Amino acid sequence: MTRTAMLSFLFWQLIILSANPYLTDAAGGGWQLLQKCIGVSAMHMQLLNNDRVVIFDRTDFGASNLSLPNGKCRNDPNDQALKVDCTAHSAEYNVATNTFRALFVQTDTWCSSGAVMPNGTLIQTGGSNDGDQNVRIFKPCPRCDWIEMSNALAARRWYATNHILPNGRIIIIGGRRQFNYEFYPKSNDAPNAYSLPFLVQTNDPNIENNLYPFVFLNVDGNLFIFANNRAILLDYANNIVVKTYPQIPGGDPRSYPSTGSAVLLPLMNLEAQSVEAEVLVCGGAPNGSYTKATKGNFVSALNTCARIKITDRSPQWVMETMPTPRVMGDMTLLPNGNVLIINGAANGSAGWESARNPVLNPVIYRPNNALGSRFRVTKPDYHTPNVPIPRQSYFEMVEYSLAVAILKAATYSLMCFTQQN
Ligand SMILES: *[C@@H]1O[C@H](CO)[C@@H](O)[C@H](O)[C@H]1NC(C)=O
Ligand SMILES: *[C@@H]1O[C@H](CO)[C@@H](O)[C@H](O)[C@H]1NC(C)=O
Numbered sequence: 353m354t355r356t357a358m359l360s361f362l363f364w365q366l367i368i369l370s371a372n373p374y375l376t377d378a379a380g381g382g383w384q385l386l387q388k389c390i391g392v393s394a395m396h397m398q399l400l401n402n403d404r405v406v407i408f409d410r411t412d413f414g415a416s417n418l419s420l421p422n423g424k425c426r427n428d429p430n431d432q433a434l435k436v437d438c439t440a441h442s443a444e445y446n447v448a449t450n451t452f453r454a455l456f457v458q459t460d461t462w463c464s465s466g467a468v469m470p471n472g473t474l475i476q477t478g479g480s481n482d483g484d485q486n487v488r489i490f491k492p493c494p495r496c497d498w499i500e501m502s503n504a505l506a507a508r509r510w511y512a513t514n515h516i517l518p519n520g521r522i523i524i525i526g527g528r529r530q531f532n533y534e535f536y537p538k539s540n541d542a543p544n545a546y547s548l549p550f551l552v553q554t555n556d557p558n559i560e561n562n563l564y565p566f567v568f569l570n571v572d573g574n575l576f577i578f579a580n581n582r583a584i585l586l587d588y589a590n591n592i593v594v595k596t597y598p599q600i601p602g603g604d605p606r607s608y609p610s611t612g613s614a615v616l617l618p619l620m621n622l623e624a625q626s627v628e629a630e631v632l633v634c635g636g637a638p639n640g641s642y643t644k645a646t647k648g649n650f651v652s653a654l655n656t657c658a659r660i661k662i663t664d665r666s667p668q669w670v671m672e673t674m675p676t677p678r679v680m681g682d683m684t685l686l687p688n689g690n691v692l693i694i695n696g697a698a699n700g701s702a703g704w705e706s707a708r709n710p711v712l713n714p715v716i717y718r719p720n721n722a723l724g725s726r727f728r729v730t731k732p733d734y735h736t737p738n739v740p741i742p743r744q745s746y747f748e749m750v751e752y753s754l755a756v757a758i759l760k761a762a763t764y765s766l767m768c769f770t771q772q773n
């Protein structure tokens with residue numbers, strides 16, 4: 353059996369198991385083109401429990417390349433690009449049948465955030481423009497579509513991070529100019545938003561470098577929240593910071609627009625009396641990269657990873673060096689416990705056309721190998737057919753998307769990367 357791991361964005365994971373006759377021969381893995389054009393850029397994607405993937409982009413950037421069905425159109429006087437838009441900005445990809453259908457998203461999901469509820473429903477929150485305080489629900493069912501709830505959030509949430517909690521609610525943390533968090537669904541007896549000074553402290557003036565914080569649930573029930581170059585452990589129920597972690601050595605920022613990526617490594621010792629948990633943060637861009645990129649200077653991205661045992665009494669970051677620098681990379685856990693590091697660029701920064709030099713080689717990180725022998729470079733695919741290049745600059749479109757797009761400047765194509773064991 354072959355394990356096929358599809359690409360994913362920050363907090364979206366998507367794993368398929370399939371016997372695959374179309375593999376390329378690249379050692380350690382290969383690329384397969386699934387769909388030459390799905391018409392919607394996969395800025396965001398989420399695998400659901402019915403083996404379908406919800407893909408969406410943004411609504412305020414003009415027409416997509418996928419029509420809405422049955423002559424439907426979106427009439428949105430608030431839209432900044434197209435007030436009557438008969439194209440889709442979201443699609444559902446069916447892994448089993450390799451088919452896709454258009455979905456109807458009503459408001460702007462640009463740089464929104466989401467989490468899956470225990471019952472399998474995707475709760476997507478915020479975004480930009482007319483969508484920044486909305487909640488959108490997508491249930492996994494064959495014909496379901498987006499359901500929107502206007503102004504269901506306490507605050508605007510653009511570049512926020514969501515996480516599912518043990519009580520089945522989701523927490524929504526930060527976002528541009530939001531130094532607070534809130535929960536969804538709301539409970540009646542609680543304030544709508546809770547202040548989080550950590551997001552003020554980690555906000556670099558005029559650059560931010562603390563958006564889309566990396567958030568993981570620790571084994572003690574508290575939330576590990578990383579922004580910029582450091583992290584806290586938050587007792588979110590009582591709004592108390594219970595631990596402050598040291599800065600990553602070097603002090604370089606790892607959060608948007610200096611976008612690196614992070615994973616909670618697989619928990620290895622579940623039988624132990626005190627279970628240990630480790631977080632890995634990789635790549636990003638040195639402080640000032642975004643400003644330099646706007647002036648045409650695309651400095652090298654960071655090539656370091658930092659790993660920390662978040663359950664330790666006095667936790668310390670351990671540094672490692674990746675085979676290549678990478679900004680806007682994505683990391684996802686593979687079924688065998690390894691980490692796939694994929695996407696991104698070797699120069700510049702996240703944000704508007706600010707990156708150069710796409711990194712075509714995904715890297716496998718083997719957490720249990722000895723320090724110094726954990727990274728393995730996989731080969732890019734040379735067999736990809738030519739795909740139409742859309743008008744927009746692809747770097748900005750794929751900022752948080754599939755490796756796919758970066759691979760051949762093909763924002764609308766869907767590919768999967770397969771690791772052979
Ligand atoms: C998608 O692109 C193709 C090729 O450019 C074009 O023929 C088609 O009309 C486009 N469809 C939509 C809905 O934009
Ligand atoms: C799952 O829970 C959400 C939030 O409570 C609810 O809106 C949704 O209808 C539920 N989904 C299913 C499939 O029951």
Ligand SMILES: *[C@@H]1O[C@H](CO)[C@@H](O)[C@H](O)[C@H]1NC(C)=O
Nearest residue numbers: 556557580581603605639640
């Ligand atoms: C990044 O640079 C800005 C401007 O020079 C500075 O204010 C900020 O403290 C720096 N951030 C870090 C994390 O060093």
Ligand SMILES: *[C@@H]1O[C@H](CO)[C@@H](O)[C@H](O)[C@H]1NC(C)=O
Nearest residue numbers: 650651652653698699708709
């Ligand atoms: C990327 O950064 C390296 C190291 O600073 C530099 O030599 C190279 O010219 C840069 N590439 C681009 C496309 O700017």
